[in-house]
Amino acid sequence: MAAISTTPKLSGRDVPEFQVFFSDLPSNDFNTLFQLLPPLLAPAAGSLEECLVAGEGSTATTRPYLAAGVPGTFYGRLFPGGSINVFTSTFSLHWLSQVPDEVSDSTSAAYNGGRVFVHRATEATAAAYKRQFQADLARFLQSRARELKRGGAMFLACLGRTSADPADQGGAGLLFGTHFQDPWGDLVREGVVEREKRDSFNIPVYAPSLQEFRDMVRAHGAFAIDRLELVKGGSPLVVDRPDDAAEVGRAMANSCKAVAGVLVDAHIGERRGAVLFERLERRAARHARELVEKVHFFHVVCSLSLAP
Structure with missing residues (x-):
């Protein structure tokens, strides 16, 4: 933003004002988001140009932009046509809009019974996840193409993988598949969680x-x-x-809980969810060396512009 603001100065034009829209599902607590934003640095005159100038070299944490929240899924329309200059989406597009229906259908060839993630699943299950990702990304691109101004840009980053096999999710697979999946099996064997309850839980993430x-x-x-x-x-x-x-085990449990804790608690309740993550921490501690060496994420990073 600071780099953009200097360009008009060099050509003698006024510095533009910046409006930033934060988008998330309606269930997101936008009040918490807005409370975490730095204060708007605005002199008495109130122009963002003065705000940018006043902020140069300042050690205070301030924001030279106006902020607003837009509730809704980014797999659909959010803004008026041709109204946005720049889109950014970081570490979100690997989240599917839903778990593919056939993955939770015990009569389907893509049924993922016994697993909670696509990693090391059957070819049919992996294909279902891939189709869902393709459908979601197509909807995302269609919506953003309508909303982006000509000459605008879009910058995206999401989880990615090095393997051509959709069932090999790399670091994400080791995190959410192997080491997160095993504690579910523990709870099923111990009678803490019903087998059907485990088999109906799947993480809606796909790393392309x-x-x-x-x-x-x-x-x-x-x-x-x-x-x-x-x-x-x-x-x-x-x-x-x-x-x-022990520290690696705690870090593993905390990472999984940060990403999937809300989903787990909604599916089996907070009490049993706490037991699940406790089991995960213990198992992860026993595999600490492997986790430190092998759990690394790859990211698809790209910049796009409207085609001519």
Whole structure:
């Protein structure tokens, strides 16, 4: 934003005002979001140009933009046509709009019984997840193509994978598949959670390959790919002492809980959810070295603009 604001100055034009829209599902607590935003640095005159100038070199945390919240799923329309200059979406597009229906249908070939994620699932299950991702991304691109101004840009980042096999979800698979799935089996064997309850739970996340993402954008046709890369990120297990198994176990449990805790609690209740994550922490501690070495995420990162 600071870089954008300097361009008009060089050409003698006024600095534009910035309006930022934060979008999330209606269940999101927008009040908490707005309370976390830095204060708007605005001099008495109240112009954002003065705000930007006043903020240069300042050590105070301020924001040189106006903010608003827009409730709704980004897999549908959110804004008037041709009204947005820049879209950004970071670490969200791997979340599916829903678990594919056939994955939870015990009569379907894609039924994912015994598992809670697509990682290492059957070919039919992986194909169902892939179709859901493709349908969701198509809706996302269609909506943004209507809303983006000509000359605007879109910057996206989501989980990705290196394998061509949809059932190999890489680091996400190790996190949500192998090590998150095993504690569910523990609770089923102990009678804490019913087998049917476990089998009806699936995490609606899908990490696409770079080629899958490229193919979808090209097939949609509304956007030109300016840049598209698969970037290796860090480990989601943030620990000070990677040789401390207990700390790695806690980090693993906290990472999974941060991502899927709300889904787990809604499915089996907070009490049993707490037991599940306790089991996860214990199991993760026993596999601490493997987790530190192998759990790394890859990200699909791209910039798009409207096709000519």
